Amino acid sequence: MITCPHCQNKHINKNGKKSTGTQNYLCRNSTCGKQFQLIYKNQGANPIVKNYVQKALSRNCGIQDIKNIFNVSKPYILKTLTIYAKKIEIKPQKKYYESLQIDEFWTYVGNKNNKVWFLYAYSADNQEVVSYVFGDRSEVTVRKLYEKLSSENISVGTFYTDNWKAFKKVLPEKKHKIGKKYTKAIEGNNNYIRSRNRRTVRKTCGFSKKMENHEAAMKICIYCKNYNYC
Ligand SMILES: [Zn+2]
Numbered sequence: 001m002i003t004c005p006h007c008q009n010k011h012i013n014k015n016g017k018k019s020t021g022t023q024n025y026l027c028r029n030s031t032c033g034k035q036f037q038l039i040y041k042n043q044g045a046n047p048i049v050k051n052y053v054q055k056a057l058s059r060n061c062g063i064q065d066i067k068n069i070f071n072v073s074k075p076y077i078l079k080t081l082t083i084y085a086k087k088i089e090i091k092p093q094k095k096y097y098e099s100l101q102i103d104e105f106w107t108y109v110g111n112k113n114n115k116v117w118f119l120y121a122y123s124a125d126n127q128e129v130v131s132y133v134f135g136d137r138s139e140v141t142v143r144k145l146y147e148k149l150s151s152e153n154i155s156v157g158t159f160y161t162d163n164w165k166a167f168k169k170v171l172p173e174k175k176h177k178i179g180k181k182y183t184k185a186i187e188g189n190n191n192y193i194r195s196r197n198r199r200t201v202r203k204t205c206g207f208s209k210k211m212e213n214h215e216a217a218m219k220i221c222i223y224c225k226n227y228n229y230c
Pocket of ligand 1: 007029
């Protein structure tokens with residue numbers, strides 16, 4: 001009995017042969033209607049493999065590991081990565097945050113001379129990465145994050161940061177508290193991300209070669225963390 005790997009429907013028609021010579025099938029479920037084969041010469045076309053690759057990306061597996069385990073090509077994995085990242089959206093889960101902690105850490109992108117900073121706002125109450133930006137380690141990047149937060153239609157009671165002077169220049173004084181004792185939760189979260197995602201490990205060799213891939217991988221990482229998918 002043949003079942004459709006997309007929807008598990010058992011009503012299947014034969015549907016010609018692929019250029020590789022393997023039998024092609026068509027699912028007769030009207031809401032699915034997808035084609036598939038029982039044996040895939042090209043593993044990337046196998047919907048079961050595709051699902052596993054996406055899961056592996058959610059768990060921040062390295063591209064090289066995914067390539068070896070699932071026998072798919074690197075361009076295929078990177079394409080899956082960027083398509084997956086485009087489909088998901090990171091939006092604040094609350095309208096009001098009593099407090100947000102802001103901190104940053106750097107990663108390499110492209111080569112080991114290029115550090116890219118990941119600056120983000122974290123809500124310790126519900127362990128949520130509320131918003132983030134990429135940039136250099138300057139006031140400009142802090143402003144970018146603050147403007148992004150302001151555009152999110154949320155209100156924030158207090159911003160907690162460490163003593164870096166760029167925070168002081170950008171965040172409204174009345175709402176800003178400075179001190180390492182206030183940023184323990186976000187520092188814990190930095191460690192969590194660094195331990196989960198090898199792109200963010202210090203001295204790593206597993207960094208992204210392109211900014212687009214880096215942004216996609218970080219988005220998936222944060223999305224899965226926010227929604228407990230990993
Ligand atoms: Zn189907």
